[in-house]
Amino acid sequence: MADTPTIEATADHPAEHAPLPGRARRRGRPPVGRYALRLVVIAYLFLLVAWPLYLVAQNTFKDGFDDLSAILDDPDTVHALRLTLTIAVTSVIINTVFGVGISFLLVRYRFPGKRLLNAVLDVPLSVSPIVVGLALILVYGGRDGWFGPTLEDAGLQVIFATPGMILATTFIALPLMIREVVPVLEEVGDEQEQAARSLGANAVQTFRRITLPAIKWGVVYGVVLSLARALGEFGAVKVVSGNVSGDTRTATLVVEEKYLNFDRGGAYATAFLLALVAVACIVVVSLIRPKDPKEKR
Amino acid sequence: MSIEITNVNKRFGDFVALDDVSVSIPTGQLTALLGPSGGGKSTLLRIIGGLEQADTGRVVIEGVDATGLPPQKRNVGFVFQHYAAFKHLSVRRNVAFGLEIRKRPKAEIRSRVDELLALVHLEQFAERLPSQLSGGQRQRMALARALAIEPTVLLLDEPFGALDAKVRRELRDWLRRLHDEVHVSTVFVTHDQEEALEVADEIVVINEGRIEQIGSPDDLYDRPANDFVMSFLGPVTQLGDRLVRPHDLQLHSGDPAAGDISGQIARINRIGFEIRVDVATTGEPSQAVVVTLTRNEFRALGLDVGAAVNIRLAPESHTTLAPPAQPTPADTAKSLASSH
Numbered sequence: 001m002a003d004t005p006t007i008e009a010t011a012d013h014p015a016e017h018a019p020l021p022g023r024a025r026r027r028g029r030p031p032v033g034r035y036a037l038r039l040v041v042i043a044y045l046f047l048l049v050a051w052p053l054y055l056v057a058q059n060t061f062k063d064g065f066d067d068l069s070a071i072l073d074d075p076d077t078v079h080a081l082r083l084t085l086t087i088a089v090t091s092v093i094i095n096t097v098f099g100v101g102i103s104f105l106l107v108r109y110r111f112p113g114k115r116l117l118n119a120v121l122d123v124p125l126s127v128s129p130i131v132v133g134l135a136l137i138l139v140y141g142g143r144d145g146w147f148g149p150t151l152e153d154a155g156l157q158v159i160f161a162t163p164g165m166i167l168a169t170t171f172i173a174l175p176l177m178i179r180e181v182v183p184v185l186e187e188v189g190d191e192q193e194q195a196a197r198s199l200g201a202n203a204v205q206t207f208r209r210i211t212l213p214a215i216k217w218g219v220v221y222g223v224v225l226s227l228a229r230a231l232g233e234f235g236a237v238k239v240v241s242g243n244v245s246g247d248t249r250t251a252t253l254v255v256e257e258k259y260l261n262f263d264r265g266g267a268y269a270t271a272f273l274l275a276l277v278a279v280a281c282i283v284v285v286s287l288i289r290p291k292d293p294k295e296k297r
Numbered sequence: 298m299s300i301e302i303t304n305v306n307k308r309f310g311d312f313v314a315l316d317d318v319s320v321s322i323p324t325g326q327l328t329a330l331l332g333p334s335g336g337g338k339s340t341l342l343r344i345i346g347g348l349e350q351a352d353t354g355r356v357v358i359e360g361v362d363a364t365g366l367p368p369q370k371r372n373v374g375f376v377f378q379h380y381a382a383f384k385h386l387s388v389r390r391n392v393a394f395g396l397e398i399r400k401r402p403k404a405e406i407r408s409r410v411d412e413l414l415a416l417v418h419l420e421q422f423a424e425r426l427p428s429q430l431s432g433g434q435r436q437r438m439a440l441a442r443a444l445a446i447e448p449t450v451l452l453l454d455e456p457f458g459a460l461d462a463k464v465r466r467e468l469r470d471w472l473r474r475l476h477d478e479v480h481v482s483t484v485f486v487t488h489d490q491e492e493a494l495e496v497a498d499e500i501v502v503i504n505e506g507r508i509e510q511i512g513s514p515d516d517l518y519d520r521p522a523n524d525f526v527m528s529f530l531g532p533v534t535q536l537g538d539r540l541v542r543p544h545d546l547q548l549h550s551g552d553p554a555a556g557d558i559s560g561q562i563a564r565i566n567r568i569g570f571e572i573r574v575d576v577a578t579t580g581e582p583s584q585a586v587v588v589t590l591t592r593n594e595f596r597a598l599g600l601d602v603g604a605a606v607n608i609r610l611a612p613e614s615h616t617t618l619a620p621p622a623q624p625t626p627a628d629t630a631k632s633l634a635s636s637h
Binding site: 191192194195196197198199200201202205209210213214 | 346347348367368369371372373374375377379381382383384385394395398399439442443445446
């Protein structure tokens with residue numbers, strides 16, 4: 001190991017080198033400042049994230065498991081939870097396939113309009129979801145949308161039905177996969193792919209055997225983030241769903257409905273379930289992810 | 298001839314990487330593509346391997362026109378400067394990759410990989426991941442991986458460039474011995490003239506997208522075609538308007554014979570067994586000529602700084618015409634100042 005060149009070390013583990021100047025700077029600072037800084041961060045996260053989320057959980061279990069079992073016994077709420085799950089999983093699958101594809105295109109190829117494409121990909125993050133919903137109705141609306149009547153004649157209703165909700169959710173979560181995968185693809189580089197090609201692998205074999213394992217963790221994070229985002233989508237879905245209880249009402253819409261109807265217990269219980277799934281995803285991934293950055297890829 | 302390259306051109310935007318290059322690379326030999334960075338040698342290698350497409354021109358490998366073939370159909374082994382190890386696969390799976398792609402029977406893959414690992418002395422590391430190997434070991438693994446597919450030609454792109462000097466030297470010797478064992482036609486790219494002179498059977502010198510000279514190491518060192526090859530392959534000093542190797546010059550302190558140039562010793566430098574003497578020639582303008590001697594030769598002369606000496610060119614030494622003098626930064630500054 002003595003002859004491991006330094007070039008390799010910097011290329012593989014930039015993280016090991018990056019904190020050095022920071023560490024040196026911190027050593028010179030009096031500990032009081034460091035503790036104060038930590039306290040501010042902890043207080044900030046506590047007041048903004050931890051405490052409100054905890055209160056949701058506390059309100060859910062105020063009467064033991066009564067509220068939870070009540071919503072799980074209500075067929076309309078169960079239908080909403082199922083619908084949310086269907087929409088989320090479908091949109092994550094679509095986003096994974098297209099997200100990885102687009103990332104590959106962005107990183108490995110040069111083509112005119114690449115910068116424009118890159119900028120357009122951030123639009124879903126910057127545009128309000130409710131605008132997305134309205135825009136989708138203008139295109140796919142069954143009565144006077146641009147493309148909707150054609151689809152409806154062919155027997156496919158998009159707006160006020162599951163396809164429209166999947167479309168809206170996919171749109172909203174589109175950049176998350178790409179923003180996770182692009183930096184990983186860039187860091188891995190294309191030498192391994194070239195080596196695989198020279199050893200006789202075709203494009204599909206190279207992607208499956210070499211590229212995909214190399215970007216695995218980027219994709220897993222992308223899936224988790226998209227899933228969490230898709231489960232929680234509210235605005236765009238509210239516009240395109242029609243919000244019919246037991247039919248096109250998703251879990252987030254149930255939360256709003258119950259809250260407005262003074263069924264606080266039911267609202268908190270449903271909200272708790274939504275948050276639980278999202279947090280569970282993130283926790284599971286951080287547990288199974290290899291600890292050593294060296295093993296990451 | 299194993300590789301025939303005819304009239305290959307390659308541009309990257311405005312930059313001309315290869316300018317109408319034609320070269321034949323012989324079968325079964327170790328050929329070096331030698332030249333300064335950015336001279337086009339790596340581009341030529343990547344075009345042979347199919348990792349880059351030539352704008353115009355033809356590439357024929359062992360009689361097969363490979364110009365339009367994708368890399369996976371060329372049956373070439375490619376070794377990269379930074380190893381390009383498959384990081385998620387063990388050493389064994391790395392080496393087996395090409396054979397698995399070719400769907401060879403499991404038992405055959407196993408025995409072939411064992412054989413190759415023995416060849417590159419990595420038997421005991423078969424189950425390790427590349428991240429657990431040193432740089433030199435990774436490059437040997439990459440070589441075994443490239444050899445596994447029994448390539449028609451083996452292409453190595455600065456194979457030892459990322460290694461430290463000692464390992465580089467070891468691997469260089471080892472590559473030479475390996476080639477004597479395996480005999481696959483091999484082309485390697487290097488910017489290190491010592492590496493090329495030591496390892497290669499034939500050297501192709503490439504500079505600014507053009508081939509400067511092709512020949513054996515002895516040819517190139519003793520009979521360089523021009524001043525670029527002369528100064529790229531070894532030390533040079535200028536005597537009059539000729540470039541000369543400093544070790545082809547002799548000093549004596551007697552009366553100047555015809556053709557001798559006289560001067561005065563300006564500096565004496567000892568580098569190990571070698572003595573470097575800087576001589577300032579008399580006459581206008583004065584030249585600083587470097588002469589290298591062995592320690593014993595220099596002792597026999599009994600000279601010191603300030604002594605008057607005569608410089609003589611050893612018989613049968615090769616010289617080339619020196620390139621026109623480059624303007625020094627001081628000249629440039631002067632001309633800039635006068636233009637304002």
